[in-house]
Amino acid sequence: MTTQVVEKRSPQQTALQCSDTTVLIVDDDQYFRALARSLLEPDGFEVLEADGVATCLAAIRKHTVDAIVLDMVMPDRDGIEALRELKTLYPETKILTISGARDSDLFLNVSAYLGADASLNKSEITSLAAMLDLVMDL
Numbered sequence: 001m002t003t004q005v006v007e008k009r010s011p012q013q014t015a016l017q018c019s020d021t022t023v024l025i026v027d028d029d030q031y032f033r034a035l036a037r038s039l040l041e042p043d044g045f046e047v048l049e050a051d052g053v054a055t056c057l058a059a060i061r062k063h064t065v066d067a068i069v070l071d072m073v074m075p076d077r078d079g080i081e082a083l084r085e086l087k088t089l090y091p092e093t094k095i096l097t098i099s100g101a102r103d104s105d106l107f108l109n110v111s112a113y114l115g116a117d118a119s120l121n122k123s124e125i126t127s128l129a130a131m132l133d134l135v136m137d138l
Contacts, residue, residue, distance in 0.1 A: 021045050021046065021066045021067065021132070022046040022047075022048065022063065022066050022067075023040060023046070023047055023048070023066065023067045023069060023132060024049070024050060024056060024065045024067070024068045024069070025047060025048070025049050025069045026050045026051075026053065026055075026056040026068060026070045026071060026082070027051070027069075027071040027074070027098070028051055028052055028074045028075055028076075030051070033051075035125060036069060036128060037049070039126065039129055040128065040129055043129040045132065048063060048065065052074055052075070052076040052077070053074065053077040053082040053085075054076060056068070056082065056086075057085075060086075060093075065090075065093055066094065066136065067093065067094040067096065067132055067136060068086060068093055068094070069096050069097075069128070070082060070083060070086070070095055070096070070098065070111075070116075071097075071098055072097055072098065072099040072107040072108065073099060073100075073107065079099070079111065080107070080110060080114065083095060083097065083114050083116060084114060087114070094117045094132075094135045094138065095115070095116050096116065096118045096119065096128075096131060096132060096135055097111035097116040097120075098119070098120050098122055098125075099119075099121065099122060100122030100123065108120075108121065117135045117138055118131055118135045
């Protein structure tokens, strides 16, 4: 799966637009969460983290979240099940699905069918801020 960024924005432009955007990164890999945080915070996103679906749901009950970056393959519950639940409970929250699994294209295609606002292969992580910027404009 390839990602196309329609418009390039400078970090200053993105920071101005996204300064009020809270993003929840849901991934069981702490290093990926840290990398995502390091890519998003300089562009003005407020970043929360969850290491699984249960932690994600608890975080959403405590904080207002504008967007969720949801890993499709996690040990506690799969992303497909989580995506369905999140879209039902929080239909206004934007969801960007990610996957680095061997069959990531399959997982990401299914997530699009189930209502994900966008998807991104983990190998394209450097595009995360730009993708979230686009998703927030939908």
